[in-house]
Amino acid sequence: MSIAMEPKRTNDAENRMTDEVTEVTEAVDANTADRTGGSHRIGGTEDNRQYTDFEGPAPILTPEELAAEWAAESPPPSGPIANLAASLVAVAVGVGGMVLAVGLGLGSPAQPGSGTWPFIICLIITVLALAQLVVGRRGGLDGEKFSPLSRMALFGFLSLLGLVWLMPVIGFEVPALLLCFIWMKFLGGETWRAATLYSVLIVAAFYAIFILGLGTNIPHLL
Amino acid sequence: MEFLNPVINGFGVVLDPQNLLYCLLGVVIGMLIGVLPGLGPAATIAILLPLTYGIEPVTAIIMLAGIFYGAQYGGTITSVLLRLPGEASSVVTVFDGYVLARQGKAGTALGIAAIGSFIGGTVAIIGLTLLAPLVASFALDFGPPEYTALALLGILLVATISGGSKIKALIAAAVGLLLATVGRDFITGAERYTFGNLNLADGLDFVPIAMGLFGVGEILYNLEERHRAASAPAKVANVWPSRADLRKSSGAIGRGSVLGFFLGILPGGGATISSMAAYAVEKKRSKNPERFGKGAVEGVAGPETANNAAATSSFIPLLTLGIPANATMAIIFGALLIQGVTPGPQLVSEDPELFWGVVNSMYIGNILLLIMSIPLVGLFVRILRVRGAILAPITALITILGAYTIRNSMFDVLLVVLFGALGYLMKKFGFEPGPLVLAFVLGELLESNLRRSLLILDGDVTGFATRPITAVLLVIFVFVALSPMVQSALNKRKHRATARVTADS
Numbered sequence: 001m002s003i004a005m006e007p008k009r010t011n012d013a014e015n016r017m018t019d020e021v022t023e024v025t026e027a028v029d030a031n032t033a034d035r036t037g038g039s040h041r042i043g044g045t046e047d048n049r050q051y052t053d054f055e056g057p058a059p060i061l062t063p064e065e066l067a068a069e070w071a072a073e074s075p076p077p078s079g080p081i082a083n084l085a086a087s088l089v090a091v092a093v094g095v096g097g098m099v100l101a102v103g104l105g106l107g108s109p110a111q112p113g114s115g116t117w118p119f120i121i122c123l124i125i126t127v128l129a130l131a132q133l134v135v136g137r138r139g140g141l142d143g144e145k146f147s148p149l150s151r152m153a154l155f156g157f158l159s160l161l162g163l164v165w166l167m168p169v170i171g172f173e174v175p176a177l178l179l180c181f182i183w184m185k186f187l188g189g190e191t192w193r194a195a196t197l198y199s200v201l202i203v204a205a206f207y208a209i210f211i212l213g214l215g216t217n218i219p220h221l222l
Numbered sequence: 223m224e225f226l227n228p229v230i231n232g233f234g235v236v237l238d239p240q241n242l243l244y245c246l247l248g249v250v251i252g253m254l255i256g257v258l259p260g261l262g263p264a265a266t267i268a269i270l271l272p273l274t275y276g277i278e279p280v281t282a283i284i285m286l287a288g289i290f291y292g293a294q295y296g297g298t299i300t301s302v303l304l305r306l307p308g309e310a311s312s313v314v315t316v317f318d319g320y321v322l323a324r325q326g327k328a329g330t331a332l333g334i335a336a337i338g339s340f341i342g343g344t345v346a347i348i349g350l351t352l353l354a355p356l357v358a359s360f361a362l363d364f365g366p367p368e369y370t371a372l373a374l375l376g377i378l379l380v381a382t383i384s385g386g387s388k389i390k391a392l393i394a395a396a397v398g399l400l401l402a403t404v405g406r407d408f409i410t411g412a413e414r415y416t417f418g419n420l421n422l423a424d425g426l427d428f429v430p431i432a433m434g435l436f437g438v439g440e441i442l443y444n445l446e447e448r449h450r451a452a453s454a455p456a457k458v459a460n461v462w463p464s465r466a467d468l469r470k471s472s473g474a475i476g477r478g479s480v481l482g483f484f485l486g487i488l489p490g491g492g493a494t495i496s497s498m499a500a501y502a503v504e505k506k507r508s509k510n511p512e513r514f515g516k517g518a519v520e521g522v523a524g525p526e527t528a529n530n531a532a533a534t535s536s537f538i539p540l541l542t543l544g545i546p547a548n549a550t551m552a553i554i555f556g557a558l559l560i561q562g563v564t565p566g567p568q569l570v571s572e573d574p575e576l577f578w579g580v581v582n583s584m585y586i587g588n589i590l591l592l593i594m595s596i597p598l599v600g601l602f603v604r605i606l607r608v609r610g611a612i613l614a615p616i617t618a619l620i621t622i623l624g625a626y627t628i629r630n631s632m633f634d635v636l637l638v639v640l641f642g643a644l645g646y647l648m649k650k651f652g653f654e655p656g657p658l659v660l661a662f663v664l665g666e667l668l669e670s671n672l673r674r675s676l677l678i679l680d681g682d683v684t685g686f687a688t689r690p691i692t693a694v695l696l697v698i699f700v701f702v703a704l705s706p707m708v709q710s711a712l713n714k715r716k717h718r719a720t721a722r723v724t725a726d727s
Contacts, residue, residue: 061515062516063514063515066317077652078652082651082652083651085651086390086653090393093397093400097400097415100414100415104407104412104414105412108681109681109682110676110677110680110681112672112676112677113410114407114409114410115414116673117403117669118400118415121396121399121403122400125396125397125400128392131389132387132389132390132393135389140387140652141386142386142387142390142652143649144649144650147446149446149447150446152445152446153442153443153446155445156441156442157442157642157646160438160618161639163622164622164632164635167632167635168632180619183611183614183615184612184615187611187614188610188614189611190609190612194612199615202615202619206619206623210623210627214627216623216626216627217630
C-alpha cells in the first residue's frame with residue numbers, strides 16, 4: 001500500500017514546494033525593500049497578504065478532522081524495507097560490539113571485567129534488533145519514507161561537513177557565508193538578492209557577537 | 223519552621239540581580255527559539271547549552287530552567303497562531319486555541335494560556351517544595367543495588383511510554399547505554415570502543431550528543447519539511463482575557479494544576495500526557511462538550527496549565543533521585559553534571575543553596591514569563607513571519623559555533639554534525655532520540671552501580687531480590703517490560719474471538 005501511495009505524495013510535495021517558492025519570491029521584494037530602508041516596520045503588502053491567508057481558506061476543523069488531516073499530510077511510514085535495513089544495522093552494531101567486548105575481557109559476576117557491561121548491552125541490542133526484524137517485517141506505522149525532498153537534508157548535512165572541514169583552515173566567515181547562501185538560495189528557494197543580502201547580514205551579526213562581543217576563539221580570518 | 227529557612231535563603235539566591243538577569247534572559251531566549259517552528263523545548267535547551275558554560279552553577283541552572291519555561295510557552299504561541307504545535311505537549315492546545323485565533327480571540331487564548339501556565343507552574347512548585355525533601359530523605363538510604371534498579375526502571379519507562387515502536391525505543395536506549403561506555407573504563411582503565419582515537423579516550427561528551435541529536439537532527443529534518451510555511455495573523459489584540467473567560471476557565475486551571483503535578487512526577491509521563499489528560503477531563507466534565515474544538519477557552523486553559531505543572535513537577539525525580547523523567551530533564555541533568563553538580567538525594571542536604579535557588583527561580587521564571595509573554599506576543603508574531611529558509615542557517619550556525627566554544631574543539635563540532643545525521647536518520651526510521659539521550663546520561667551511573675552491587679553481593683545476582691526496595695523496583699521493571707506483550711497477546715485473542723463470532727453469525 002505504501003508503495004502505491006508514494007508517487008502521489010511526491011507530486012504533492014513538489015507542488016507544495018513550487019507554490020511556496022513563488023509565494024516566497026513574491027514576498028521577498030517587499031521585505032528586502034524594508035530592510036534596506038532601515039525601518040523596523042514589517043512590509044505592509046506582506047501583512048495584508050498573510051492576514052487574508054489567515055482569515056481566508058483554512059476551514060474550522062474538529063479535533064478529529066484535524067487529526068485526520070495531520071495524518072494525511074504526514075509522510076507515509078518508512079515501510080518494510082526500511083525496517084529490514086534498520087534492524088540489520090542494529091544487529092551489526094550489537095554483534096560487532098559483542099566481539100569487541102569479548103576482546104576487552106568478560107570477567108565473572110563477582111569480578112566484572114571491562115567488557116562485561118558492554119557485552120550485556122550489545123546482547124540486548126542484538127536480541128531486540130532480531131525481534132524488530134520479525135515483528136516489523138510488514139512495516140509498522142513508525143518512521144517516515146524518504147521523499148525527493150530528503151535530498152535537502154542530505155545537502156544540508158554535506159554542507160555542514162564542509163563547514164567543519166573548512167573552518168579550521170580558512171576561518172568561519174567564508175564557509176558560514178557559503179552555508180547561509182546555499183541553504184537560503186538552493187535549499188530554501190530565496191531569490192539571489194535576498195539570499196546574498198541576508199547571508200552577509202547574518203555572518204556580520206555572528207562576527208559581531210562571537211568575535212567582537214564575546215571574544216571567543218572561533219577560528220576567523222579577520 | 224526550621225524547614226522553611228533554606229527555602230527562604232533560596233529566595234536570596236534568586237533575587238541576586240545577576241541571577242534575575244539570567245532568568246529573564248533564559249525566559250526570553252527560550253520563548254524566541256521555542257517559537258521557531260520545529261524546535262521544541264528539548265532542542266532549544268540542547269542548542270543553547272553552550273550559553274551556560276563559564277557561569278556559576280546556580281545561575282546556569284536558573285537560566286536553563288528559564289529557557290525551559292520560555293520554550294514551553296513558545297510552543298503554545300505557534301499552536302494558537304499557526305495550528306503548528308511547537309512540541310507534543312501543546313498539540314491539544316491547537317484544537318481550541320487555533321479556532322479562538324480564527325475568531326479573532328488569539329489574544330484571549332494566549333493570555334489564558336499564560337495565566338494558566340503561571341498558576342499551574344506555581345502550584346507545582348509549591349508541591350515540589352513540600353514533596354522533594356521527603357522523597358530525597360527516603361532515597362538517602364539507597365545503595366548501589368537500589369540505584370541500579372531505579373535507573374533501569376527509569377530508562378525502561380521512558381522507552382515504553384514514548385510513542386511509536388516500543389522495541390525501537392528500547393534499541394535506541396540500549397545504543398545510548400553503549401555510547402556511554404566509550405572511553406576509558408573507570409575501574410580497570412582499559413580503553414573501550416575508542417579505536418585508538420585520542421579524542422575518544424575520555425569518552426563521548428554529553429553536550430555534542432544532545433546538540434546533535436536534538437538540535438542539528440531537527441534542523442536537517444526541517445530542511446525537508448519546509449512546506450509548513452508560517453502565516454501568522456497580523457495583529458494579536460486584547461491579550462488580557464475578559465472576566466467571563468477567566469471565570470469560565472478557573473475550574474479548568476485548578477484541575478489542570480493538580481492533574482499535571484501528579485502526572486509530571488511519573489517517569490516518561492510529563493507534559494504531553496498531562497495536557498492530553500487535562501483536555502479529556504475538561505471535555506468530559508463540560509455541560510456542553512460539543513463546544514470543544516469550536517473555541518472553548520477551557521480547552522486551552524486546562525491543557526496549558528497541566529503541561530506547565532507537569533513540566534515543573536518533573537524536576538522532582540531529577541532533583542531528588544537523580545533520575546530524569548523525560549528527554550528534556552535528561553538534558554538538564556547533563557547540564558548539571560557539566561557544572562559539577564550531581565543531582566540526587568544528597569543535593570538537598572549538601573547543597574541547599576543550589577537546590578532551593580533552582581526551585582525558587584521557578585517562581586521568578588513563572589512570574590517573568592507572565593510579565594513578558596503578554597506584552598511581547600506582538601514581537602513573537604513578527605518572528606513567526608521570518609521565513610524558515612532564513613532561520614534555518616541561523617539556527618545551524620548558532621549550534622555549530624556554540625558547540626565550538628564549549629572546549630574550542632573542532633572534534634566536538636564534528637560530533638555534533640554526525641550525531642545530527644544520526645538524529646535525522648533515527649527520526650526517518652522510527653527510532654526516538656529521547657530514550658537514547660536519557661540512557662546515555664544514566665549509562666555511567668547504571669554501570670558503576672551495577673558493578674559496585676556485584677562486588678557488594680559477591681557476584682550473587684539473586685542478592686538483588688533480597689533487598690526490599692530493589693526487589694519492588696525490579697518487580698515493577700518486569701511488569702512494565704512484559705505488560706505490552708501480554709496486552710498485545712490479549713488483544714489478538716480478543717480479536718480472534720470477535721472474528722470467530724462474526725464469522726459464526
